[in-house]
Amino acid sequence: MAEWVCGCCGRWRISVELIHGRYVYRLAHTYPRRFGGGRNVLGEVGSVDELAELLRRRTPVDLADLREAA
Template sequence: MELRCGCCGRWRVTVELVRGRHRYRLVHRYPASFGGGKNVLGEAATVAELVALLHRHTPLDLADLRETG
């Protein structure tokens, strides 16, 4: 599953199941005008850690993220 911000779509959180546990990975994607690509800013094991990670690296909160289809 992947979540991304509703404002610009550059901030994304992927949710993966690794060894029976969920891992949340925060990624910043660069626009094509800047060469594209992505920068992994960190990983979290719990939702509380994900919230702390979002506050540390982004101007977003959990409520700003939307599931991609």
């Protein structure tokens, strides 16, 4: 599974998963441990164009702000 995080704070994450023969891009917002941790899934889409639109609507970051997670 590939994963990308935002370069600004690391709390916005995109994962790519193969589900029933299709790749799904999942956008999640993670919370720091000091606030209880956890992950809030904001949406799942099937293409990069839809991912860019989801990022534009739901987050302060865009595709250019993402980097591959270590």
